[in-house]
Amino acid sequence: MPEKVRTVFADSDDEKVAKTKVLPQPTEEPERKKKRNKKRKLDEPEVSNPADQDVPKEIAVPVKEVEKAVPVPKKRAETVSQTNGAPSSKSYPKSKSRPFTDTKTNFTPLREKAKALLETRRKLPVFENADLIRDLLRAQDVMLLVGETGSGKSTQIPQFLVDEFWCRPVPTQITRDGKTEKKMVGGCIAITQPRRVAAISLARRVAEEMGTPLGSHSPASKVGYSVRFDTSTSPSTRVKFLTEGMLLQEMLHDPNLTKYSAIVVDEVHERGINVDLTLGFLRNLVSGKKEGRGGVPLKVIVMSATADMESLTDFFQQGLKQPEAQQKAIESAEADADKMDTSSPKDISVCRIKGRQFAVKTIYSPAPVHDFVDAALKIIFQIHQKEPMPGDILVFLTGQETVEALEHLVNEYAMSMDPSLPKILVLPLFAALPQAAQQRVFAPAPPRTRKVVLSTNIAETSVTVSGVRHVIDCGKAKVKQFRTRLGLDSLLVKPISKSAAIQRKGRAGREAPGQCFRLYTEKDYLALDETNTPEILRCDLSQALLNMKARGVDDIVGFPFLTRPPREALEKALLQLLNINALEDDGKISAVGLHIAKLPLTPTLGRVLLAAAENGHECLLDVIDIISCLSVENIFLNTTSEEKKEAAEAARRDLYRREGDHLTMLMTVRVYAAEQADRKAWAERHLVSHRAMQSVMDVRKQLRTQCRQAKLLTNEALNNTSLHDPSPILILQSFLAGFATNTARLVPDGSYRTIVGNQTVAIHPSSVLYGKKLEAIMYNEFVFTNRSYARGVSAVQMDWVGEALAGKD
């Protein structure tokens, strides 16, 4: 450990001194600092009396003693209750407040609740490992933790660690480019999640357990979260749940994560591309010499539900065991290199935690199943007739199509069912289902009714349905795979992995013992892949590579990939980045690339945005509207019934544009944004997804703000509410700057062939140009399902395509 660090830790044995001085400073961004400085003036007199600071005291208390450690002075509680519920955004009390105490919020009920929750927490399997985990992390920087679902790891681990000595902010001096800068390092724990809802709900739960308000509700809140469009933190946030993408974004601005003492990477087994990137960057951080953190180590806790930890251990061990000589050579240039610690323990601990699952009996199909919809139907009624109530059924299917097919069959059969049997309530569940319909699966079944939830793999990870005791697993799922050579995404039904099968089965044992019917043979099961194919092997890598380049990782081949993508895929992505001028010829990131990397868009859409900026404010605003639609799920709802369909077609007619889907989207955003009375009703009338449109408006707002900050848009242009006539030519030409290779021309037989590659492609039936014959088309997506489809299609002229393609060489 570096000497200066050790000194500070020694000082901080005196809790009061360390906390009062140190706690406030490290985690804040300039904006927040401003706000707080204002407040600090009012607070000044109280700061000098550390004994009066109940908030820091609470931090020093070991987890186990929380319940006796939070006495609230009665007098205070009374004062507070008068103002209970007042919004925290208002000014804070003048005389009584101190830094990070919030007398506007009544903490008493929060603490009472936390006290009550402690009993539940103690029963979690992970709780008995608390001391072990703390001990191991005092000695080592990296820990791998296998915890089955229900072990409580996501909520408890941060609470075990937040009071550790190494989790305090440390004043350091950081030397960069010859300049020495004083900086606080550490103090905060980040826990990453693959999904936004998970990040938010975990934060809410942990705040309750810690007896603190959540996020920005109070400046004293110690638990916050950060997801796109929704960040809720306070100056005293010490535990922060965020999405992986958000942490990557933070790393773009602070590559050394100086706010944090520890990063907990949760749900690693899901292996999204963002988690792979995060782990790569973190490995570089823990194995590097940490001079960007003033020598303060960063603890990394990697958590996974599946026991496939060998590859992770190797991954981090290789990083830590990099030849000392190599490190020394780099360090020798540093003035204080000799103070750096190279003898800290390099081992990685692995900790396994039992889950809290009930036994689930597995029943395999005796013979291969050809029609899993039919097989599922039989088993549903078999269960319903034999098994006692309660006990809902969850069926895993591949997609909306099979879900709806089975839904009809079950409902049909149920009508001729013995009336003495309990009723059956069939509930479909898939992502494209409107929110209200999704909510129905969470409501308990009515009396004498068995719920049968027919789901895509949304219920495998994202959504937990309670009451389920019987799972039927078709053994398949739709998987998106990017095919490098063809440059297209395919969405095909594939067998799931063993770990996914186990995950699905586990859904039957959350509340009681259950059973899982697998619609495949045991032999088939044994032949399945062990784990899901990591997303990094299945997707277009251009965005990931641009992200790395923006962080100064120029040697892509030398980057520590947990799973290395094939060379061909990397090369293709680099070529694509070169094509849109995001990279210089030598492979270094260009100014354009750096700009694109900061946008929450794919590199191609980012390139389009920059191209539109060159075509004037009006064009840029229009292109932002369109890009917002393209980066959101489908904004047009699927029509189920024929009558509805016709009504929708009629209502949508005034939105449709003959130029294609891009201009149609622009019209939709314009009309929706102009709708002042009732946007929801408008959306329903036009069979437009209100939920999707809300995200569109969020993205639009975010992009407009970013463009203003980048001086691509002026406030004037943004505030000008009078609508201009869009220029389809400028808009579509802007798109061609990114999508010149996503074009096809009409050939004499009436079909379309891609201009690059000469492959057959058909206009997707969801397009407004479906069935139209045009000289040439440009499309947003090239997808293979039953055949090759172009989605998000507009008409373009061959000479524009030619110009755009020529511009690349």
Added chain:
DNA sequence: GAGCACTGC
């Protein structure tokens, strides 16, 4: 004539 699931200052 068609849409697995996630995600980004």
